[in-house]
Amino acid sequence: MRVLLLEDDRELRRTLRDALAVEGYEVLTAASLADAQALLAHAREPLDLVVLDLGLPDGDGEELLAAVRRHESLPVLVISARQAEGQKIRLLDAGADDYLVKPFGVAELLARMRVALRHRGTRVSAALTDYRHGRVHVDLAAQRVRRGGEPVHLTPTEFKLLARLVRQAGQVVTHRQLLRDVWGAEFTEHTHYLRLYMAQLRAKLEDEPAEPRLLLTETGVGYRLAEPDEDAAPPLMPS
Known part of the structure; x- marks a missing residue:
């Protein structure tokens, strides 16, 4: 399973990348909106899921969600420190499969990823590590x-x-x-x-x-x- 992880915080990006790799995911990482857009446009193999942060140095992750939804049916999981209910509702209505508020546990992120994939017809079980x-x-x-x-x-x-x-x-x-x-x-x-x-x-x-x-x-x-x-x-x- 190939995952695009968009997160500008270096430490969190490394932590999430390593945790997903242990579970068997192939992880493509991006630290900016431009990097993520380039990876989406030029990916050699199809992606299976996108995990995206909202606050980025060159824009907002919400822009990537809109781009994905115009062309793809990929599951998209938003991770953000923003807790406003109105924004959560707007992003879910715009096509996000889930919204996870920081800080969160890696185990919860993995579980929500499995749920998002299952809703798209891909059954993924928790890996033995x-x-x-x-x-x-x-x-x-x-x-x-x-x-x-x-x-x-x-x-x-x-x-x-x-x-x-x-x-x-x-x-x-x-x-x-x-x-x-x-x-x-x-x-x-x-x-x-x-x-x-x-x-x-x-x-x-x-x-x-x-x-x-x-x-x-x-x-x-x-x-x-x-x-x-x-x-x-x-x-x-x-x-």
Whole structure:
């Protein structure tokens, strides 16, 4: 899922970008109205949702909402410190799917994004971001992997592949989905990449790499990460 995040506050923009990335979103960021308009006009792939602030250095986010609504049916979620009821009503009537007043929790933002997407026919479940199975612990928010309490060094691609499986632990993820999400849409036929990197992950995480119990093959379909332990800690949400 590709999200355009328009927010001029650098720290908040970084915090939201990182939190959305942990959940598996691909995030395009803009700090001004002009930047956001350029990203919308020249996006190489379709966007799935827009999160926009109102008070910007070169205009008002309301202008972007009007532009999106003229050409797109994208869900738009407004985030703003402005609390006036009249403005909220005007923006909702103008086509905003939701209006979230700052300060807010990241968990609430993610939930409202899922609702906005669901209303447009796209069902998105909350991603698992803290995974424990046997001696393996993966914390996506901290980008940390441990086995038997010891840190495991993964390459960026290995971590990205593992993270994609963690977010849907217990479910089969097809070869095509993994290749598209980890390497890009142009690599969806390169299944040898998956075989190579899955072998590397198993060598680092499995007790018996030749007889995997964590990273499971679904023959002819894809791969599945074993379900997390029932007594594992609940998923951690960025704050």
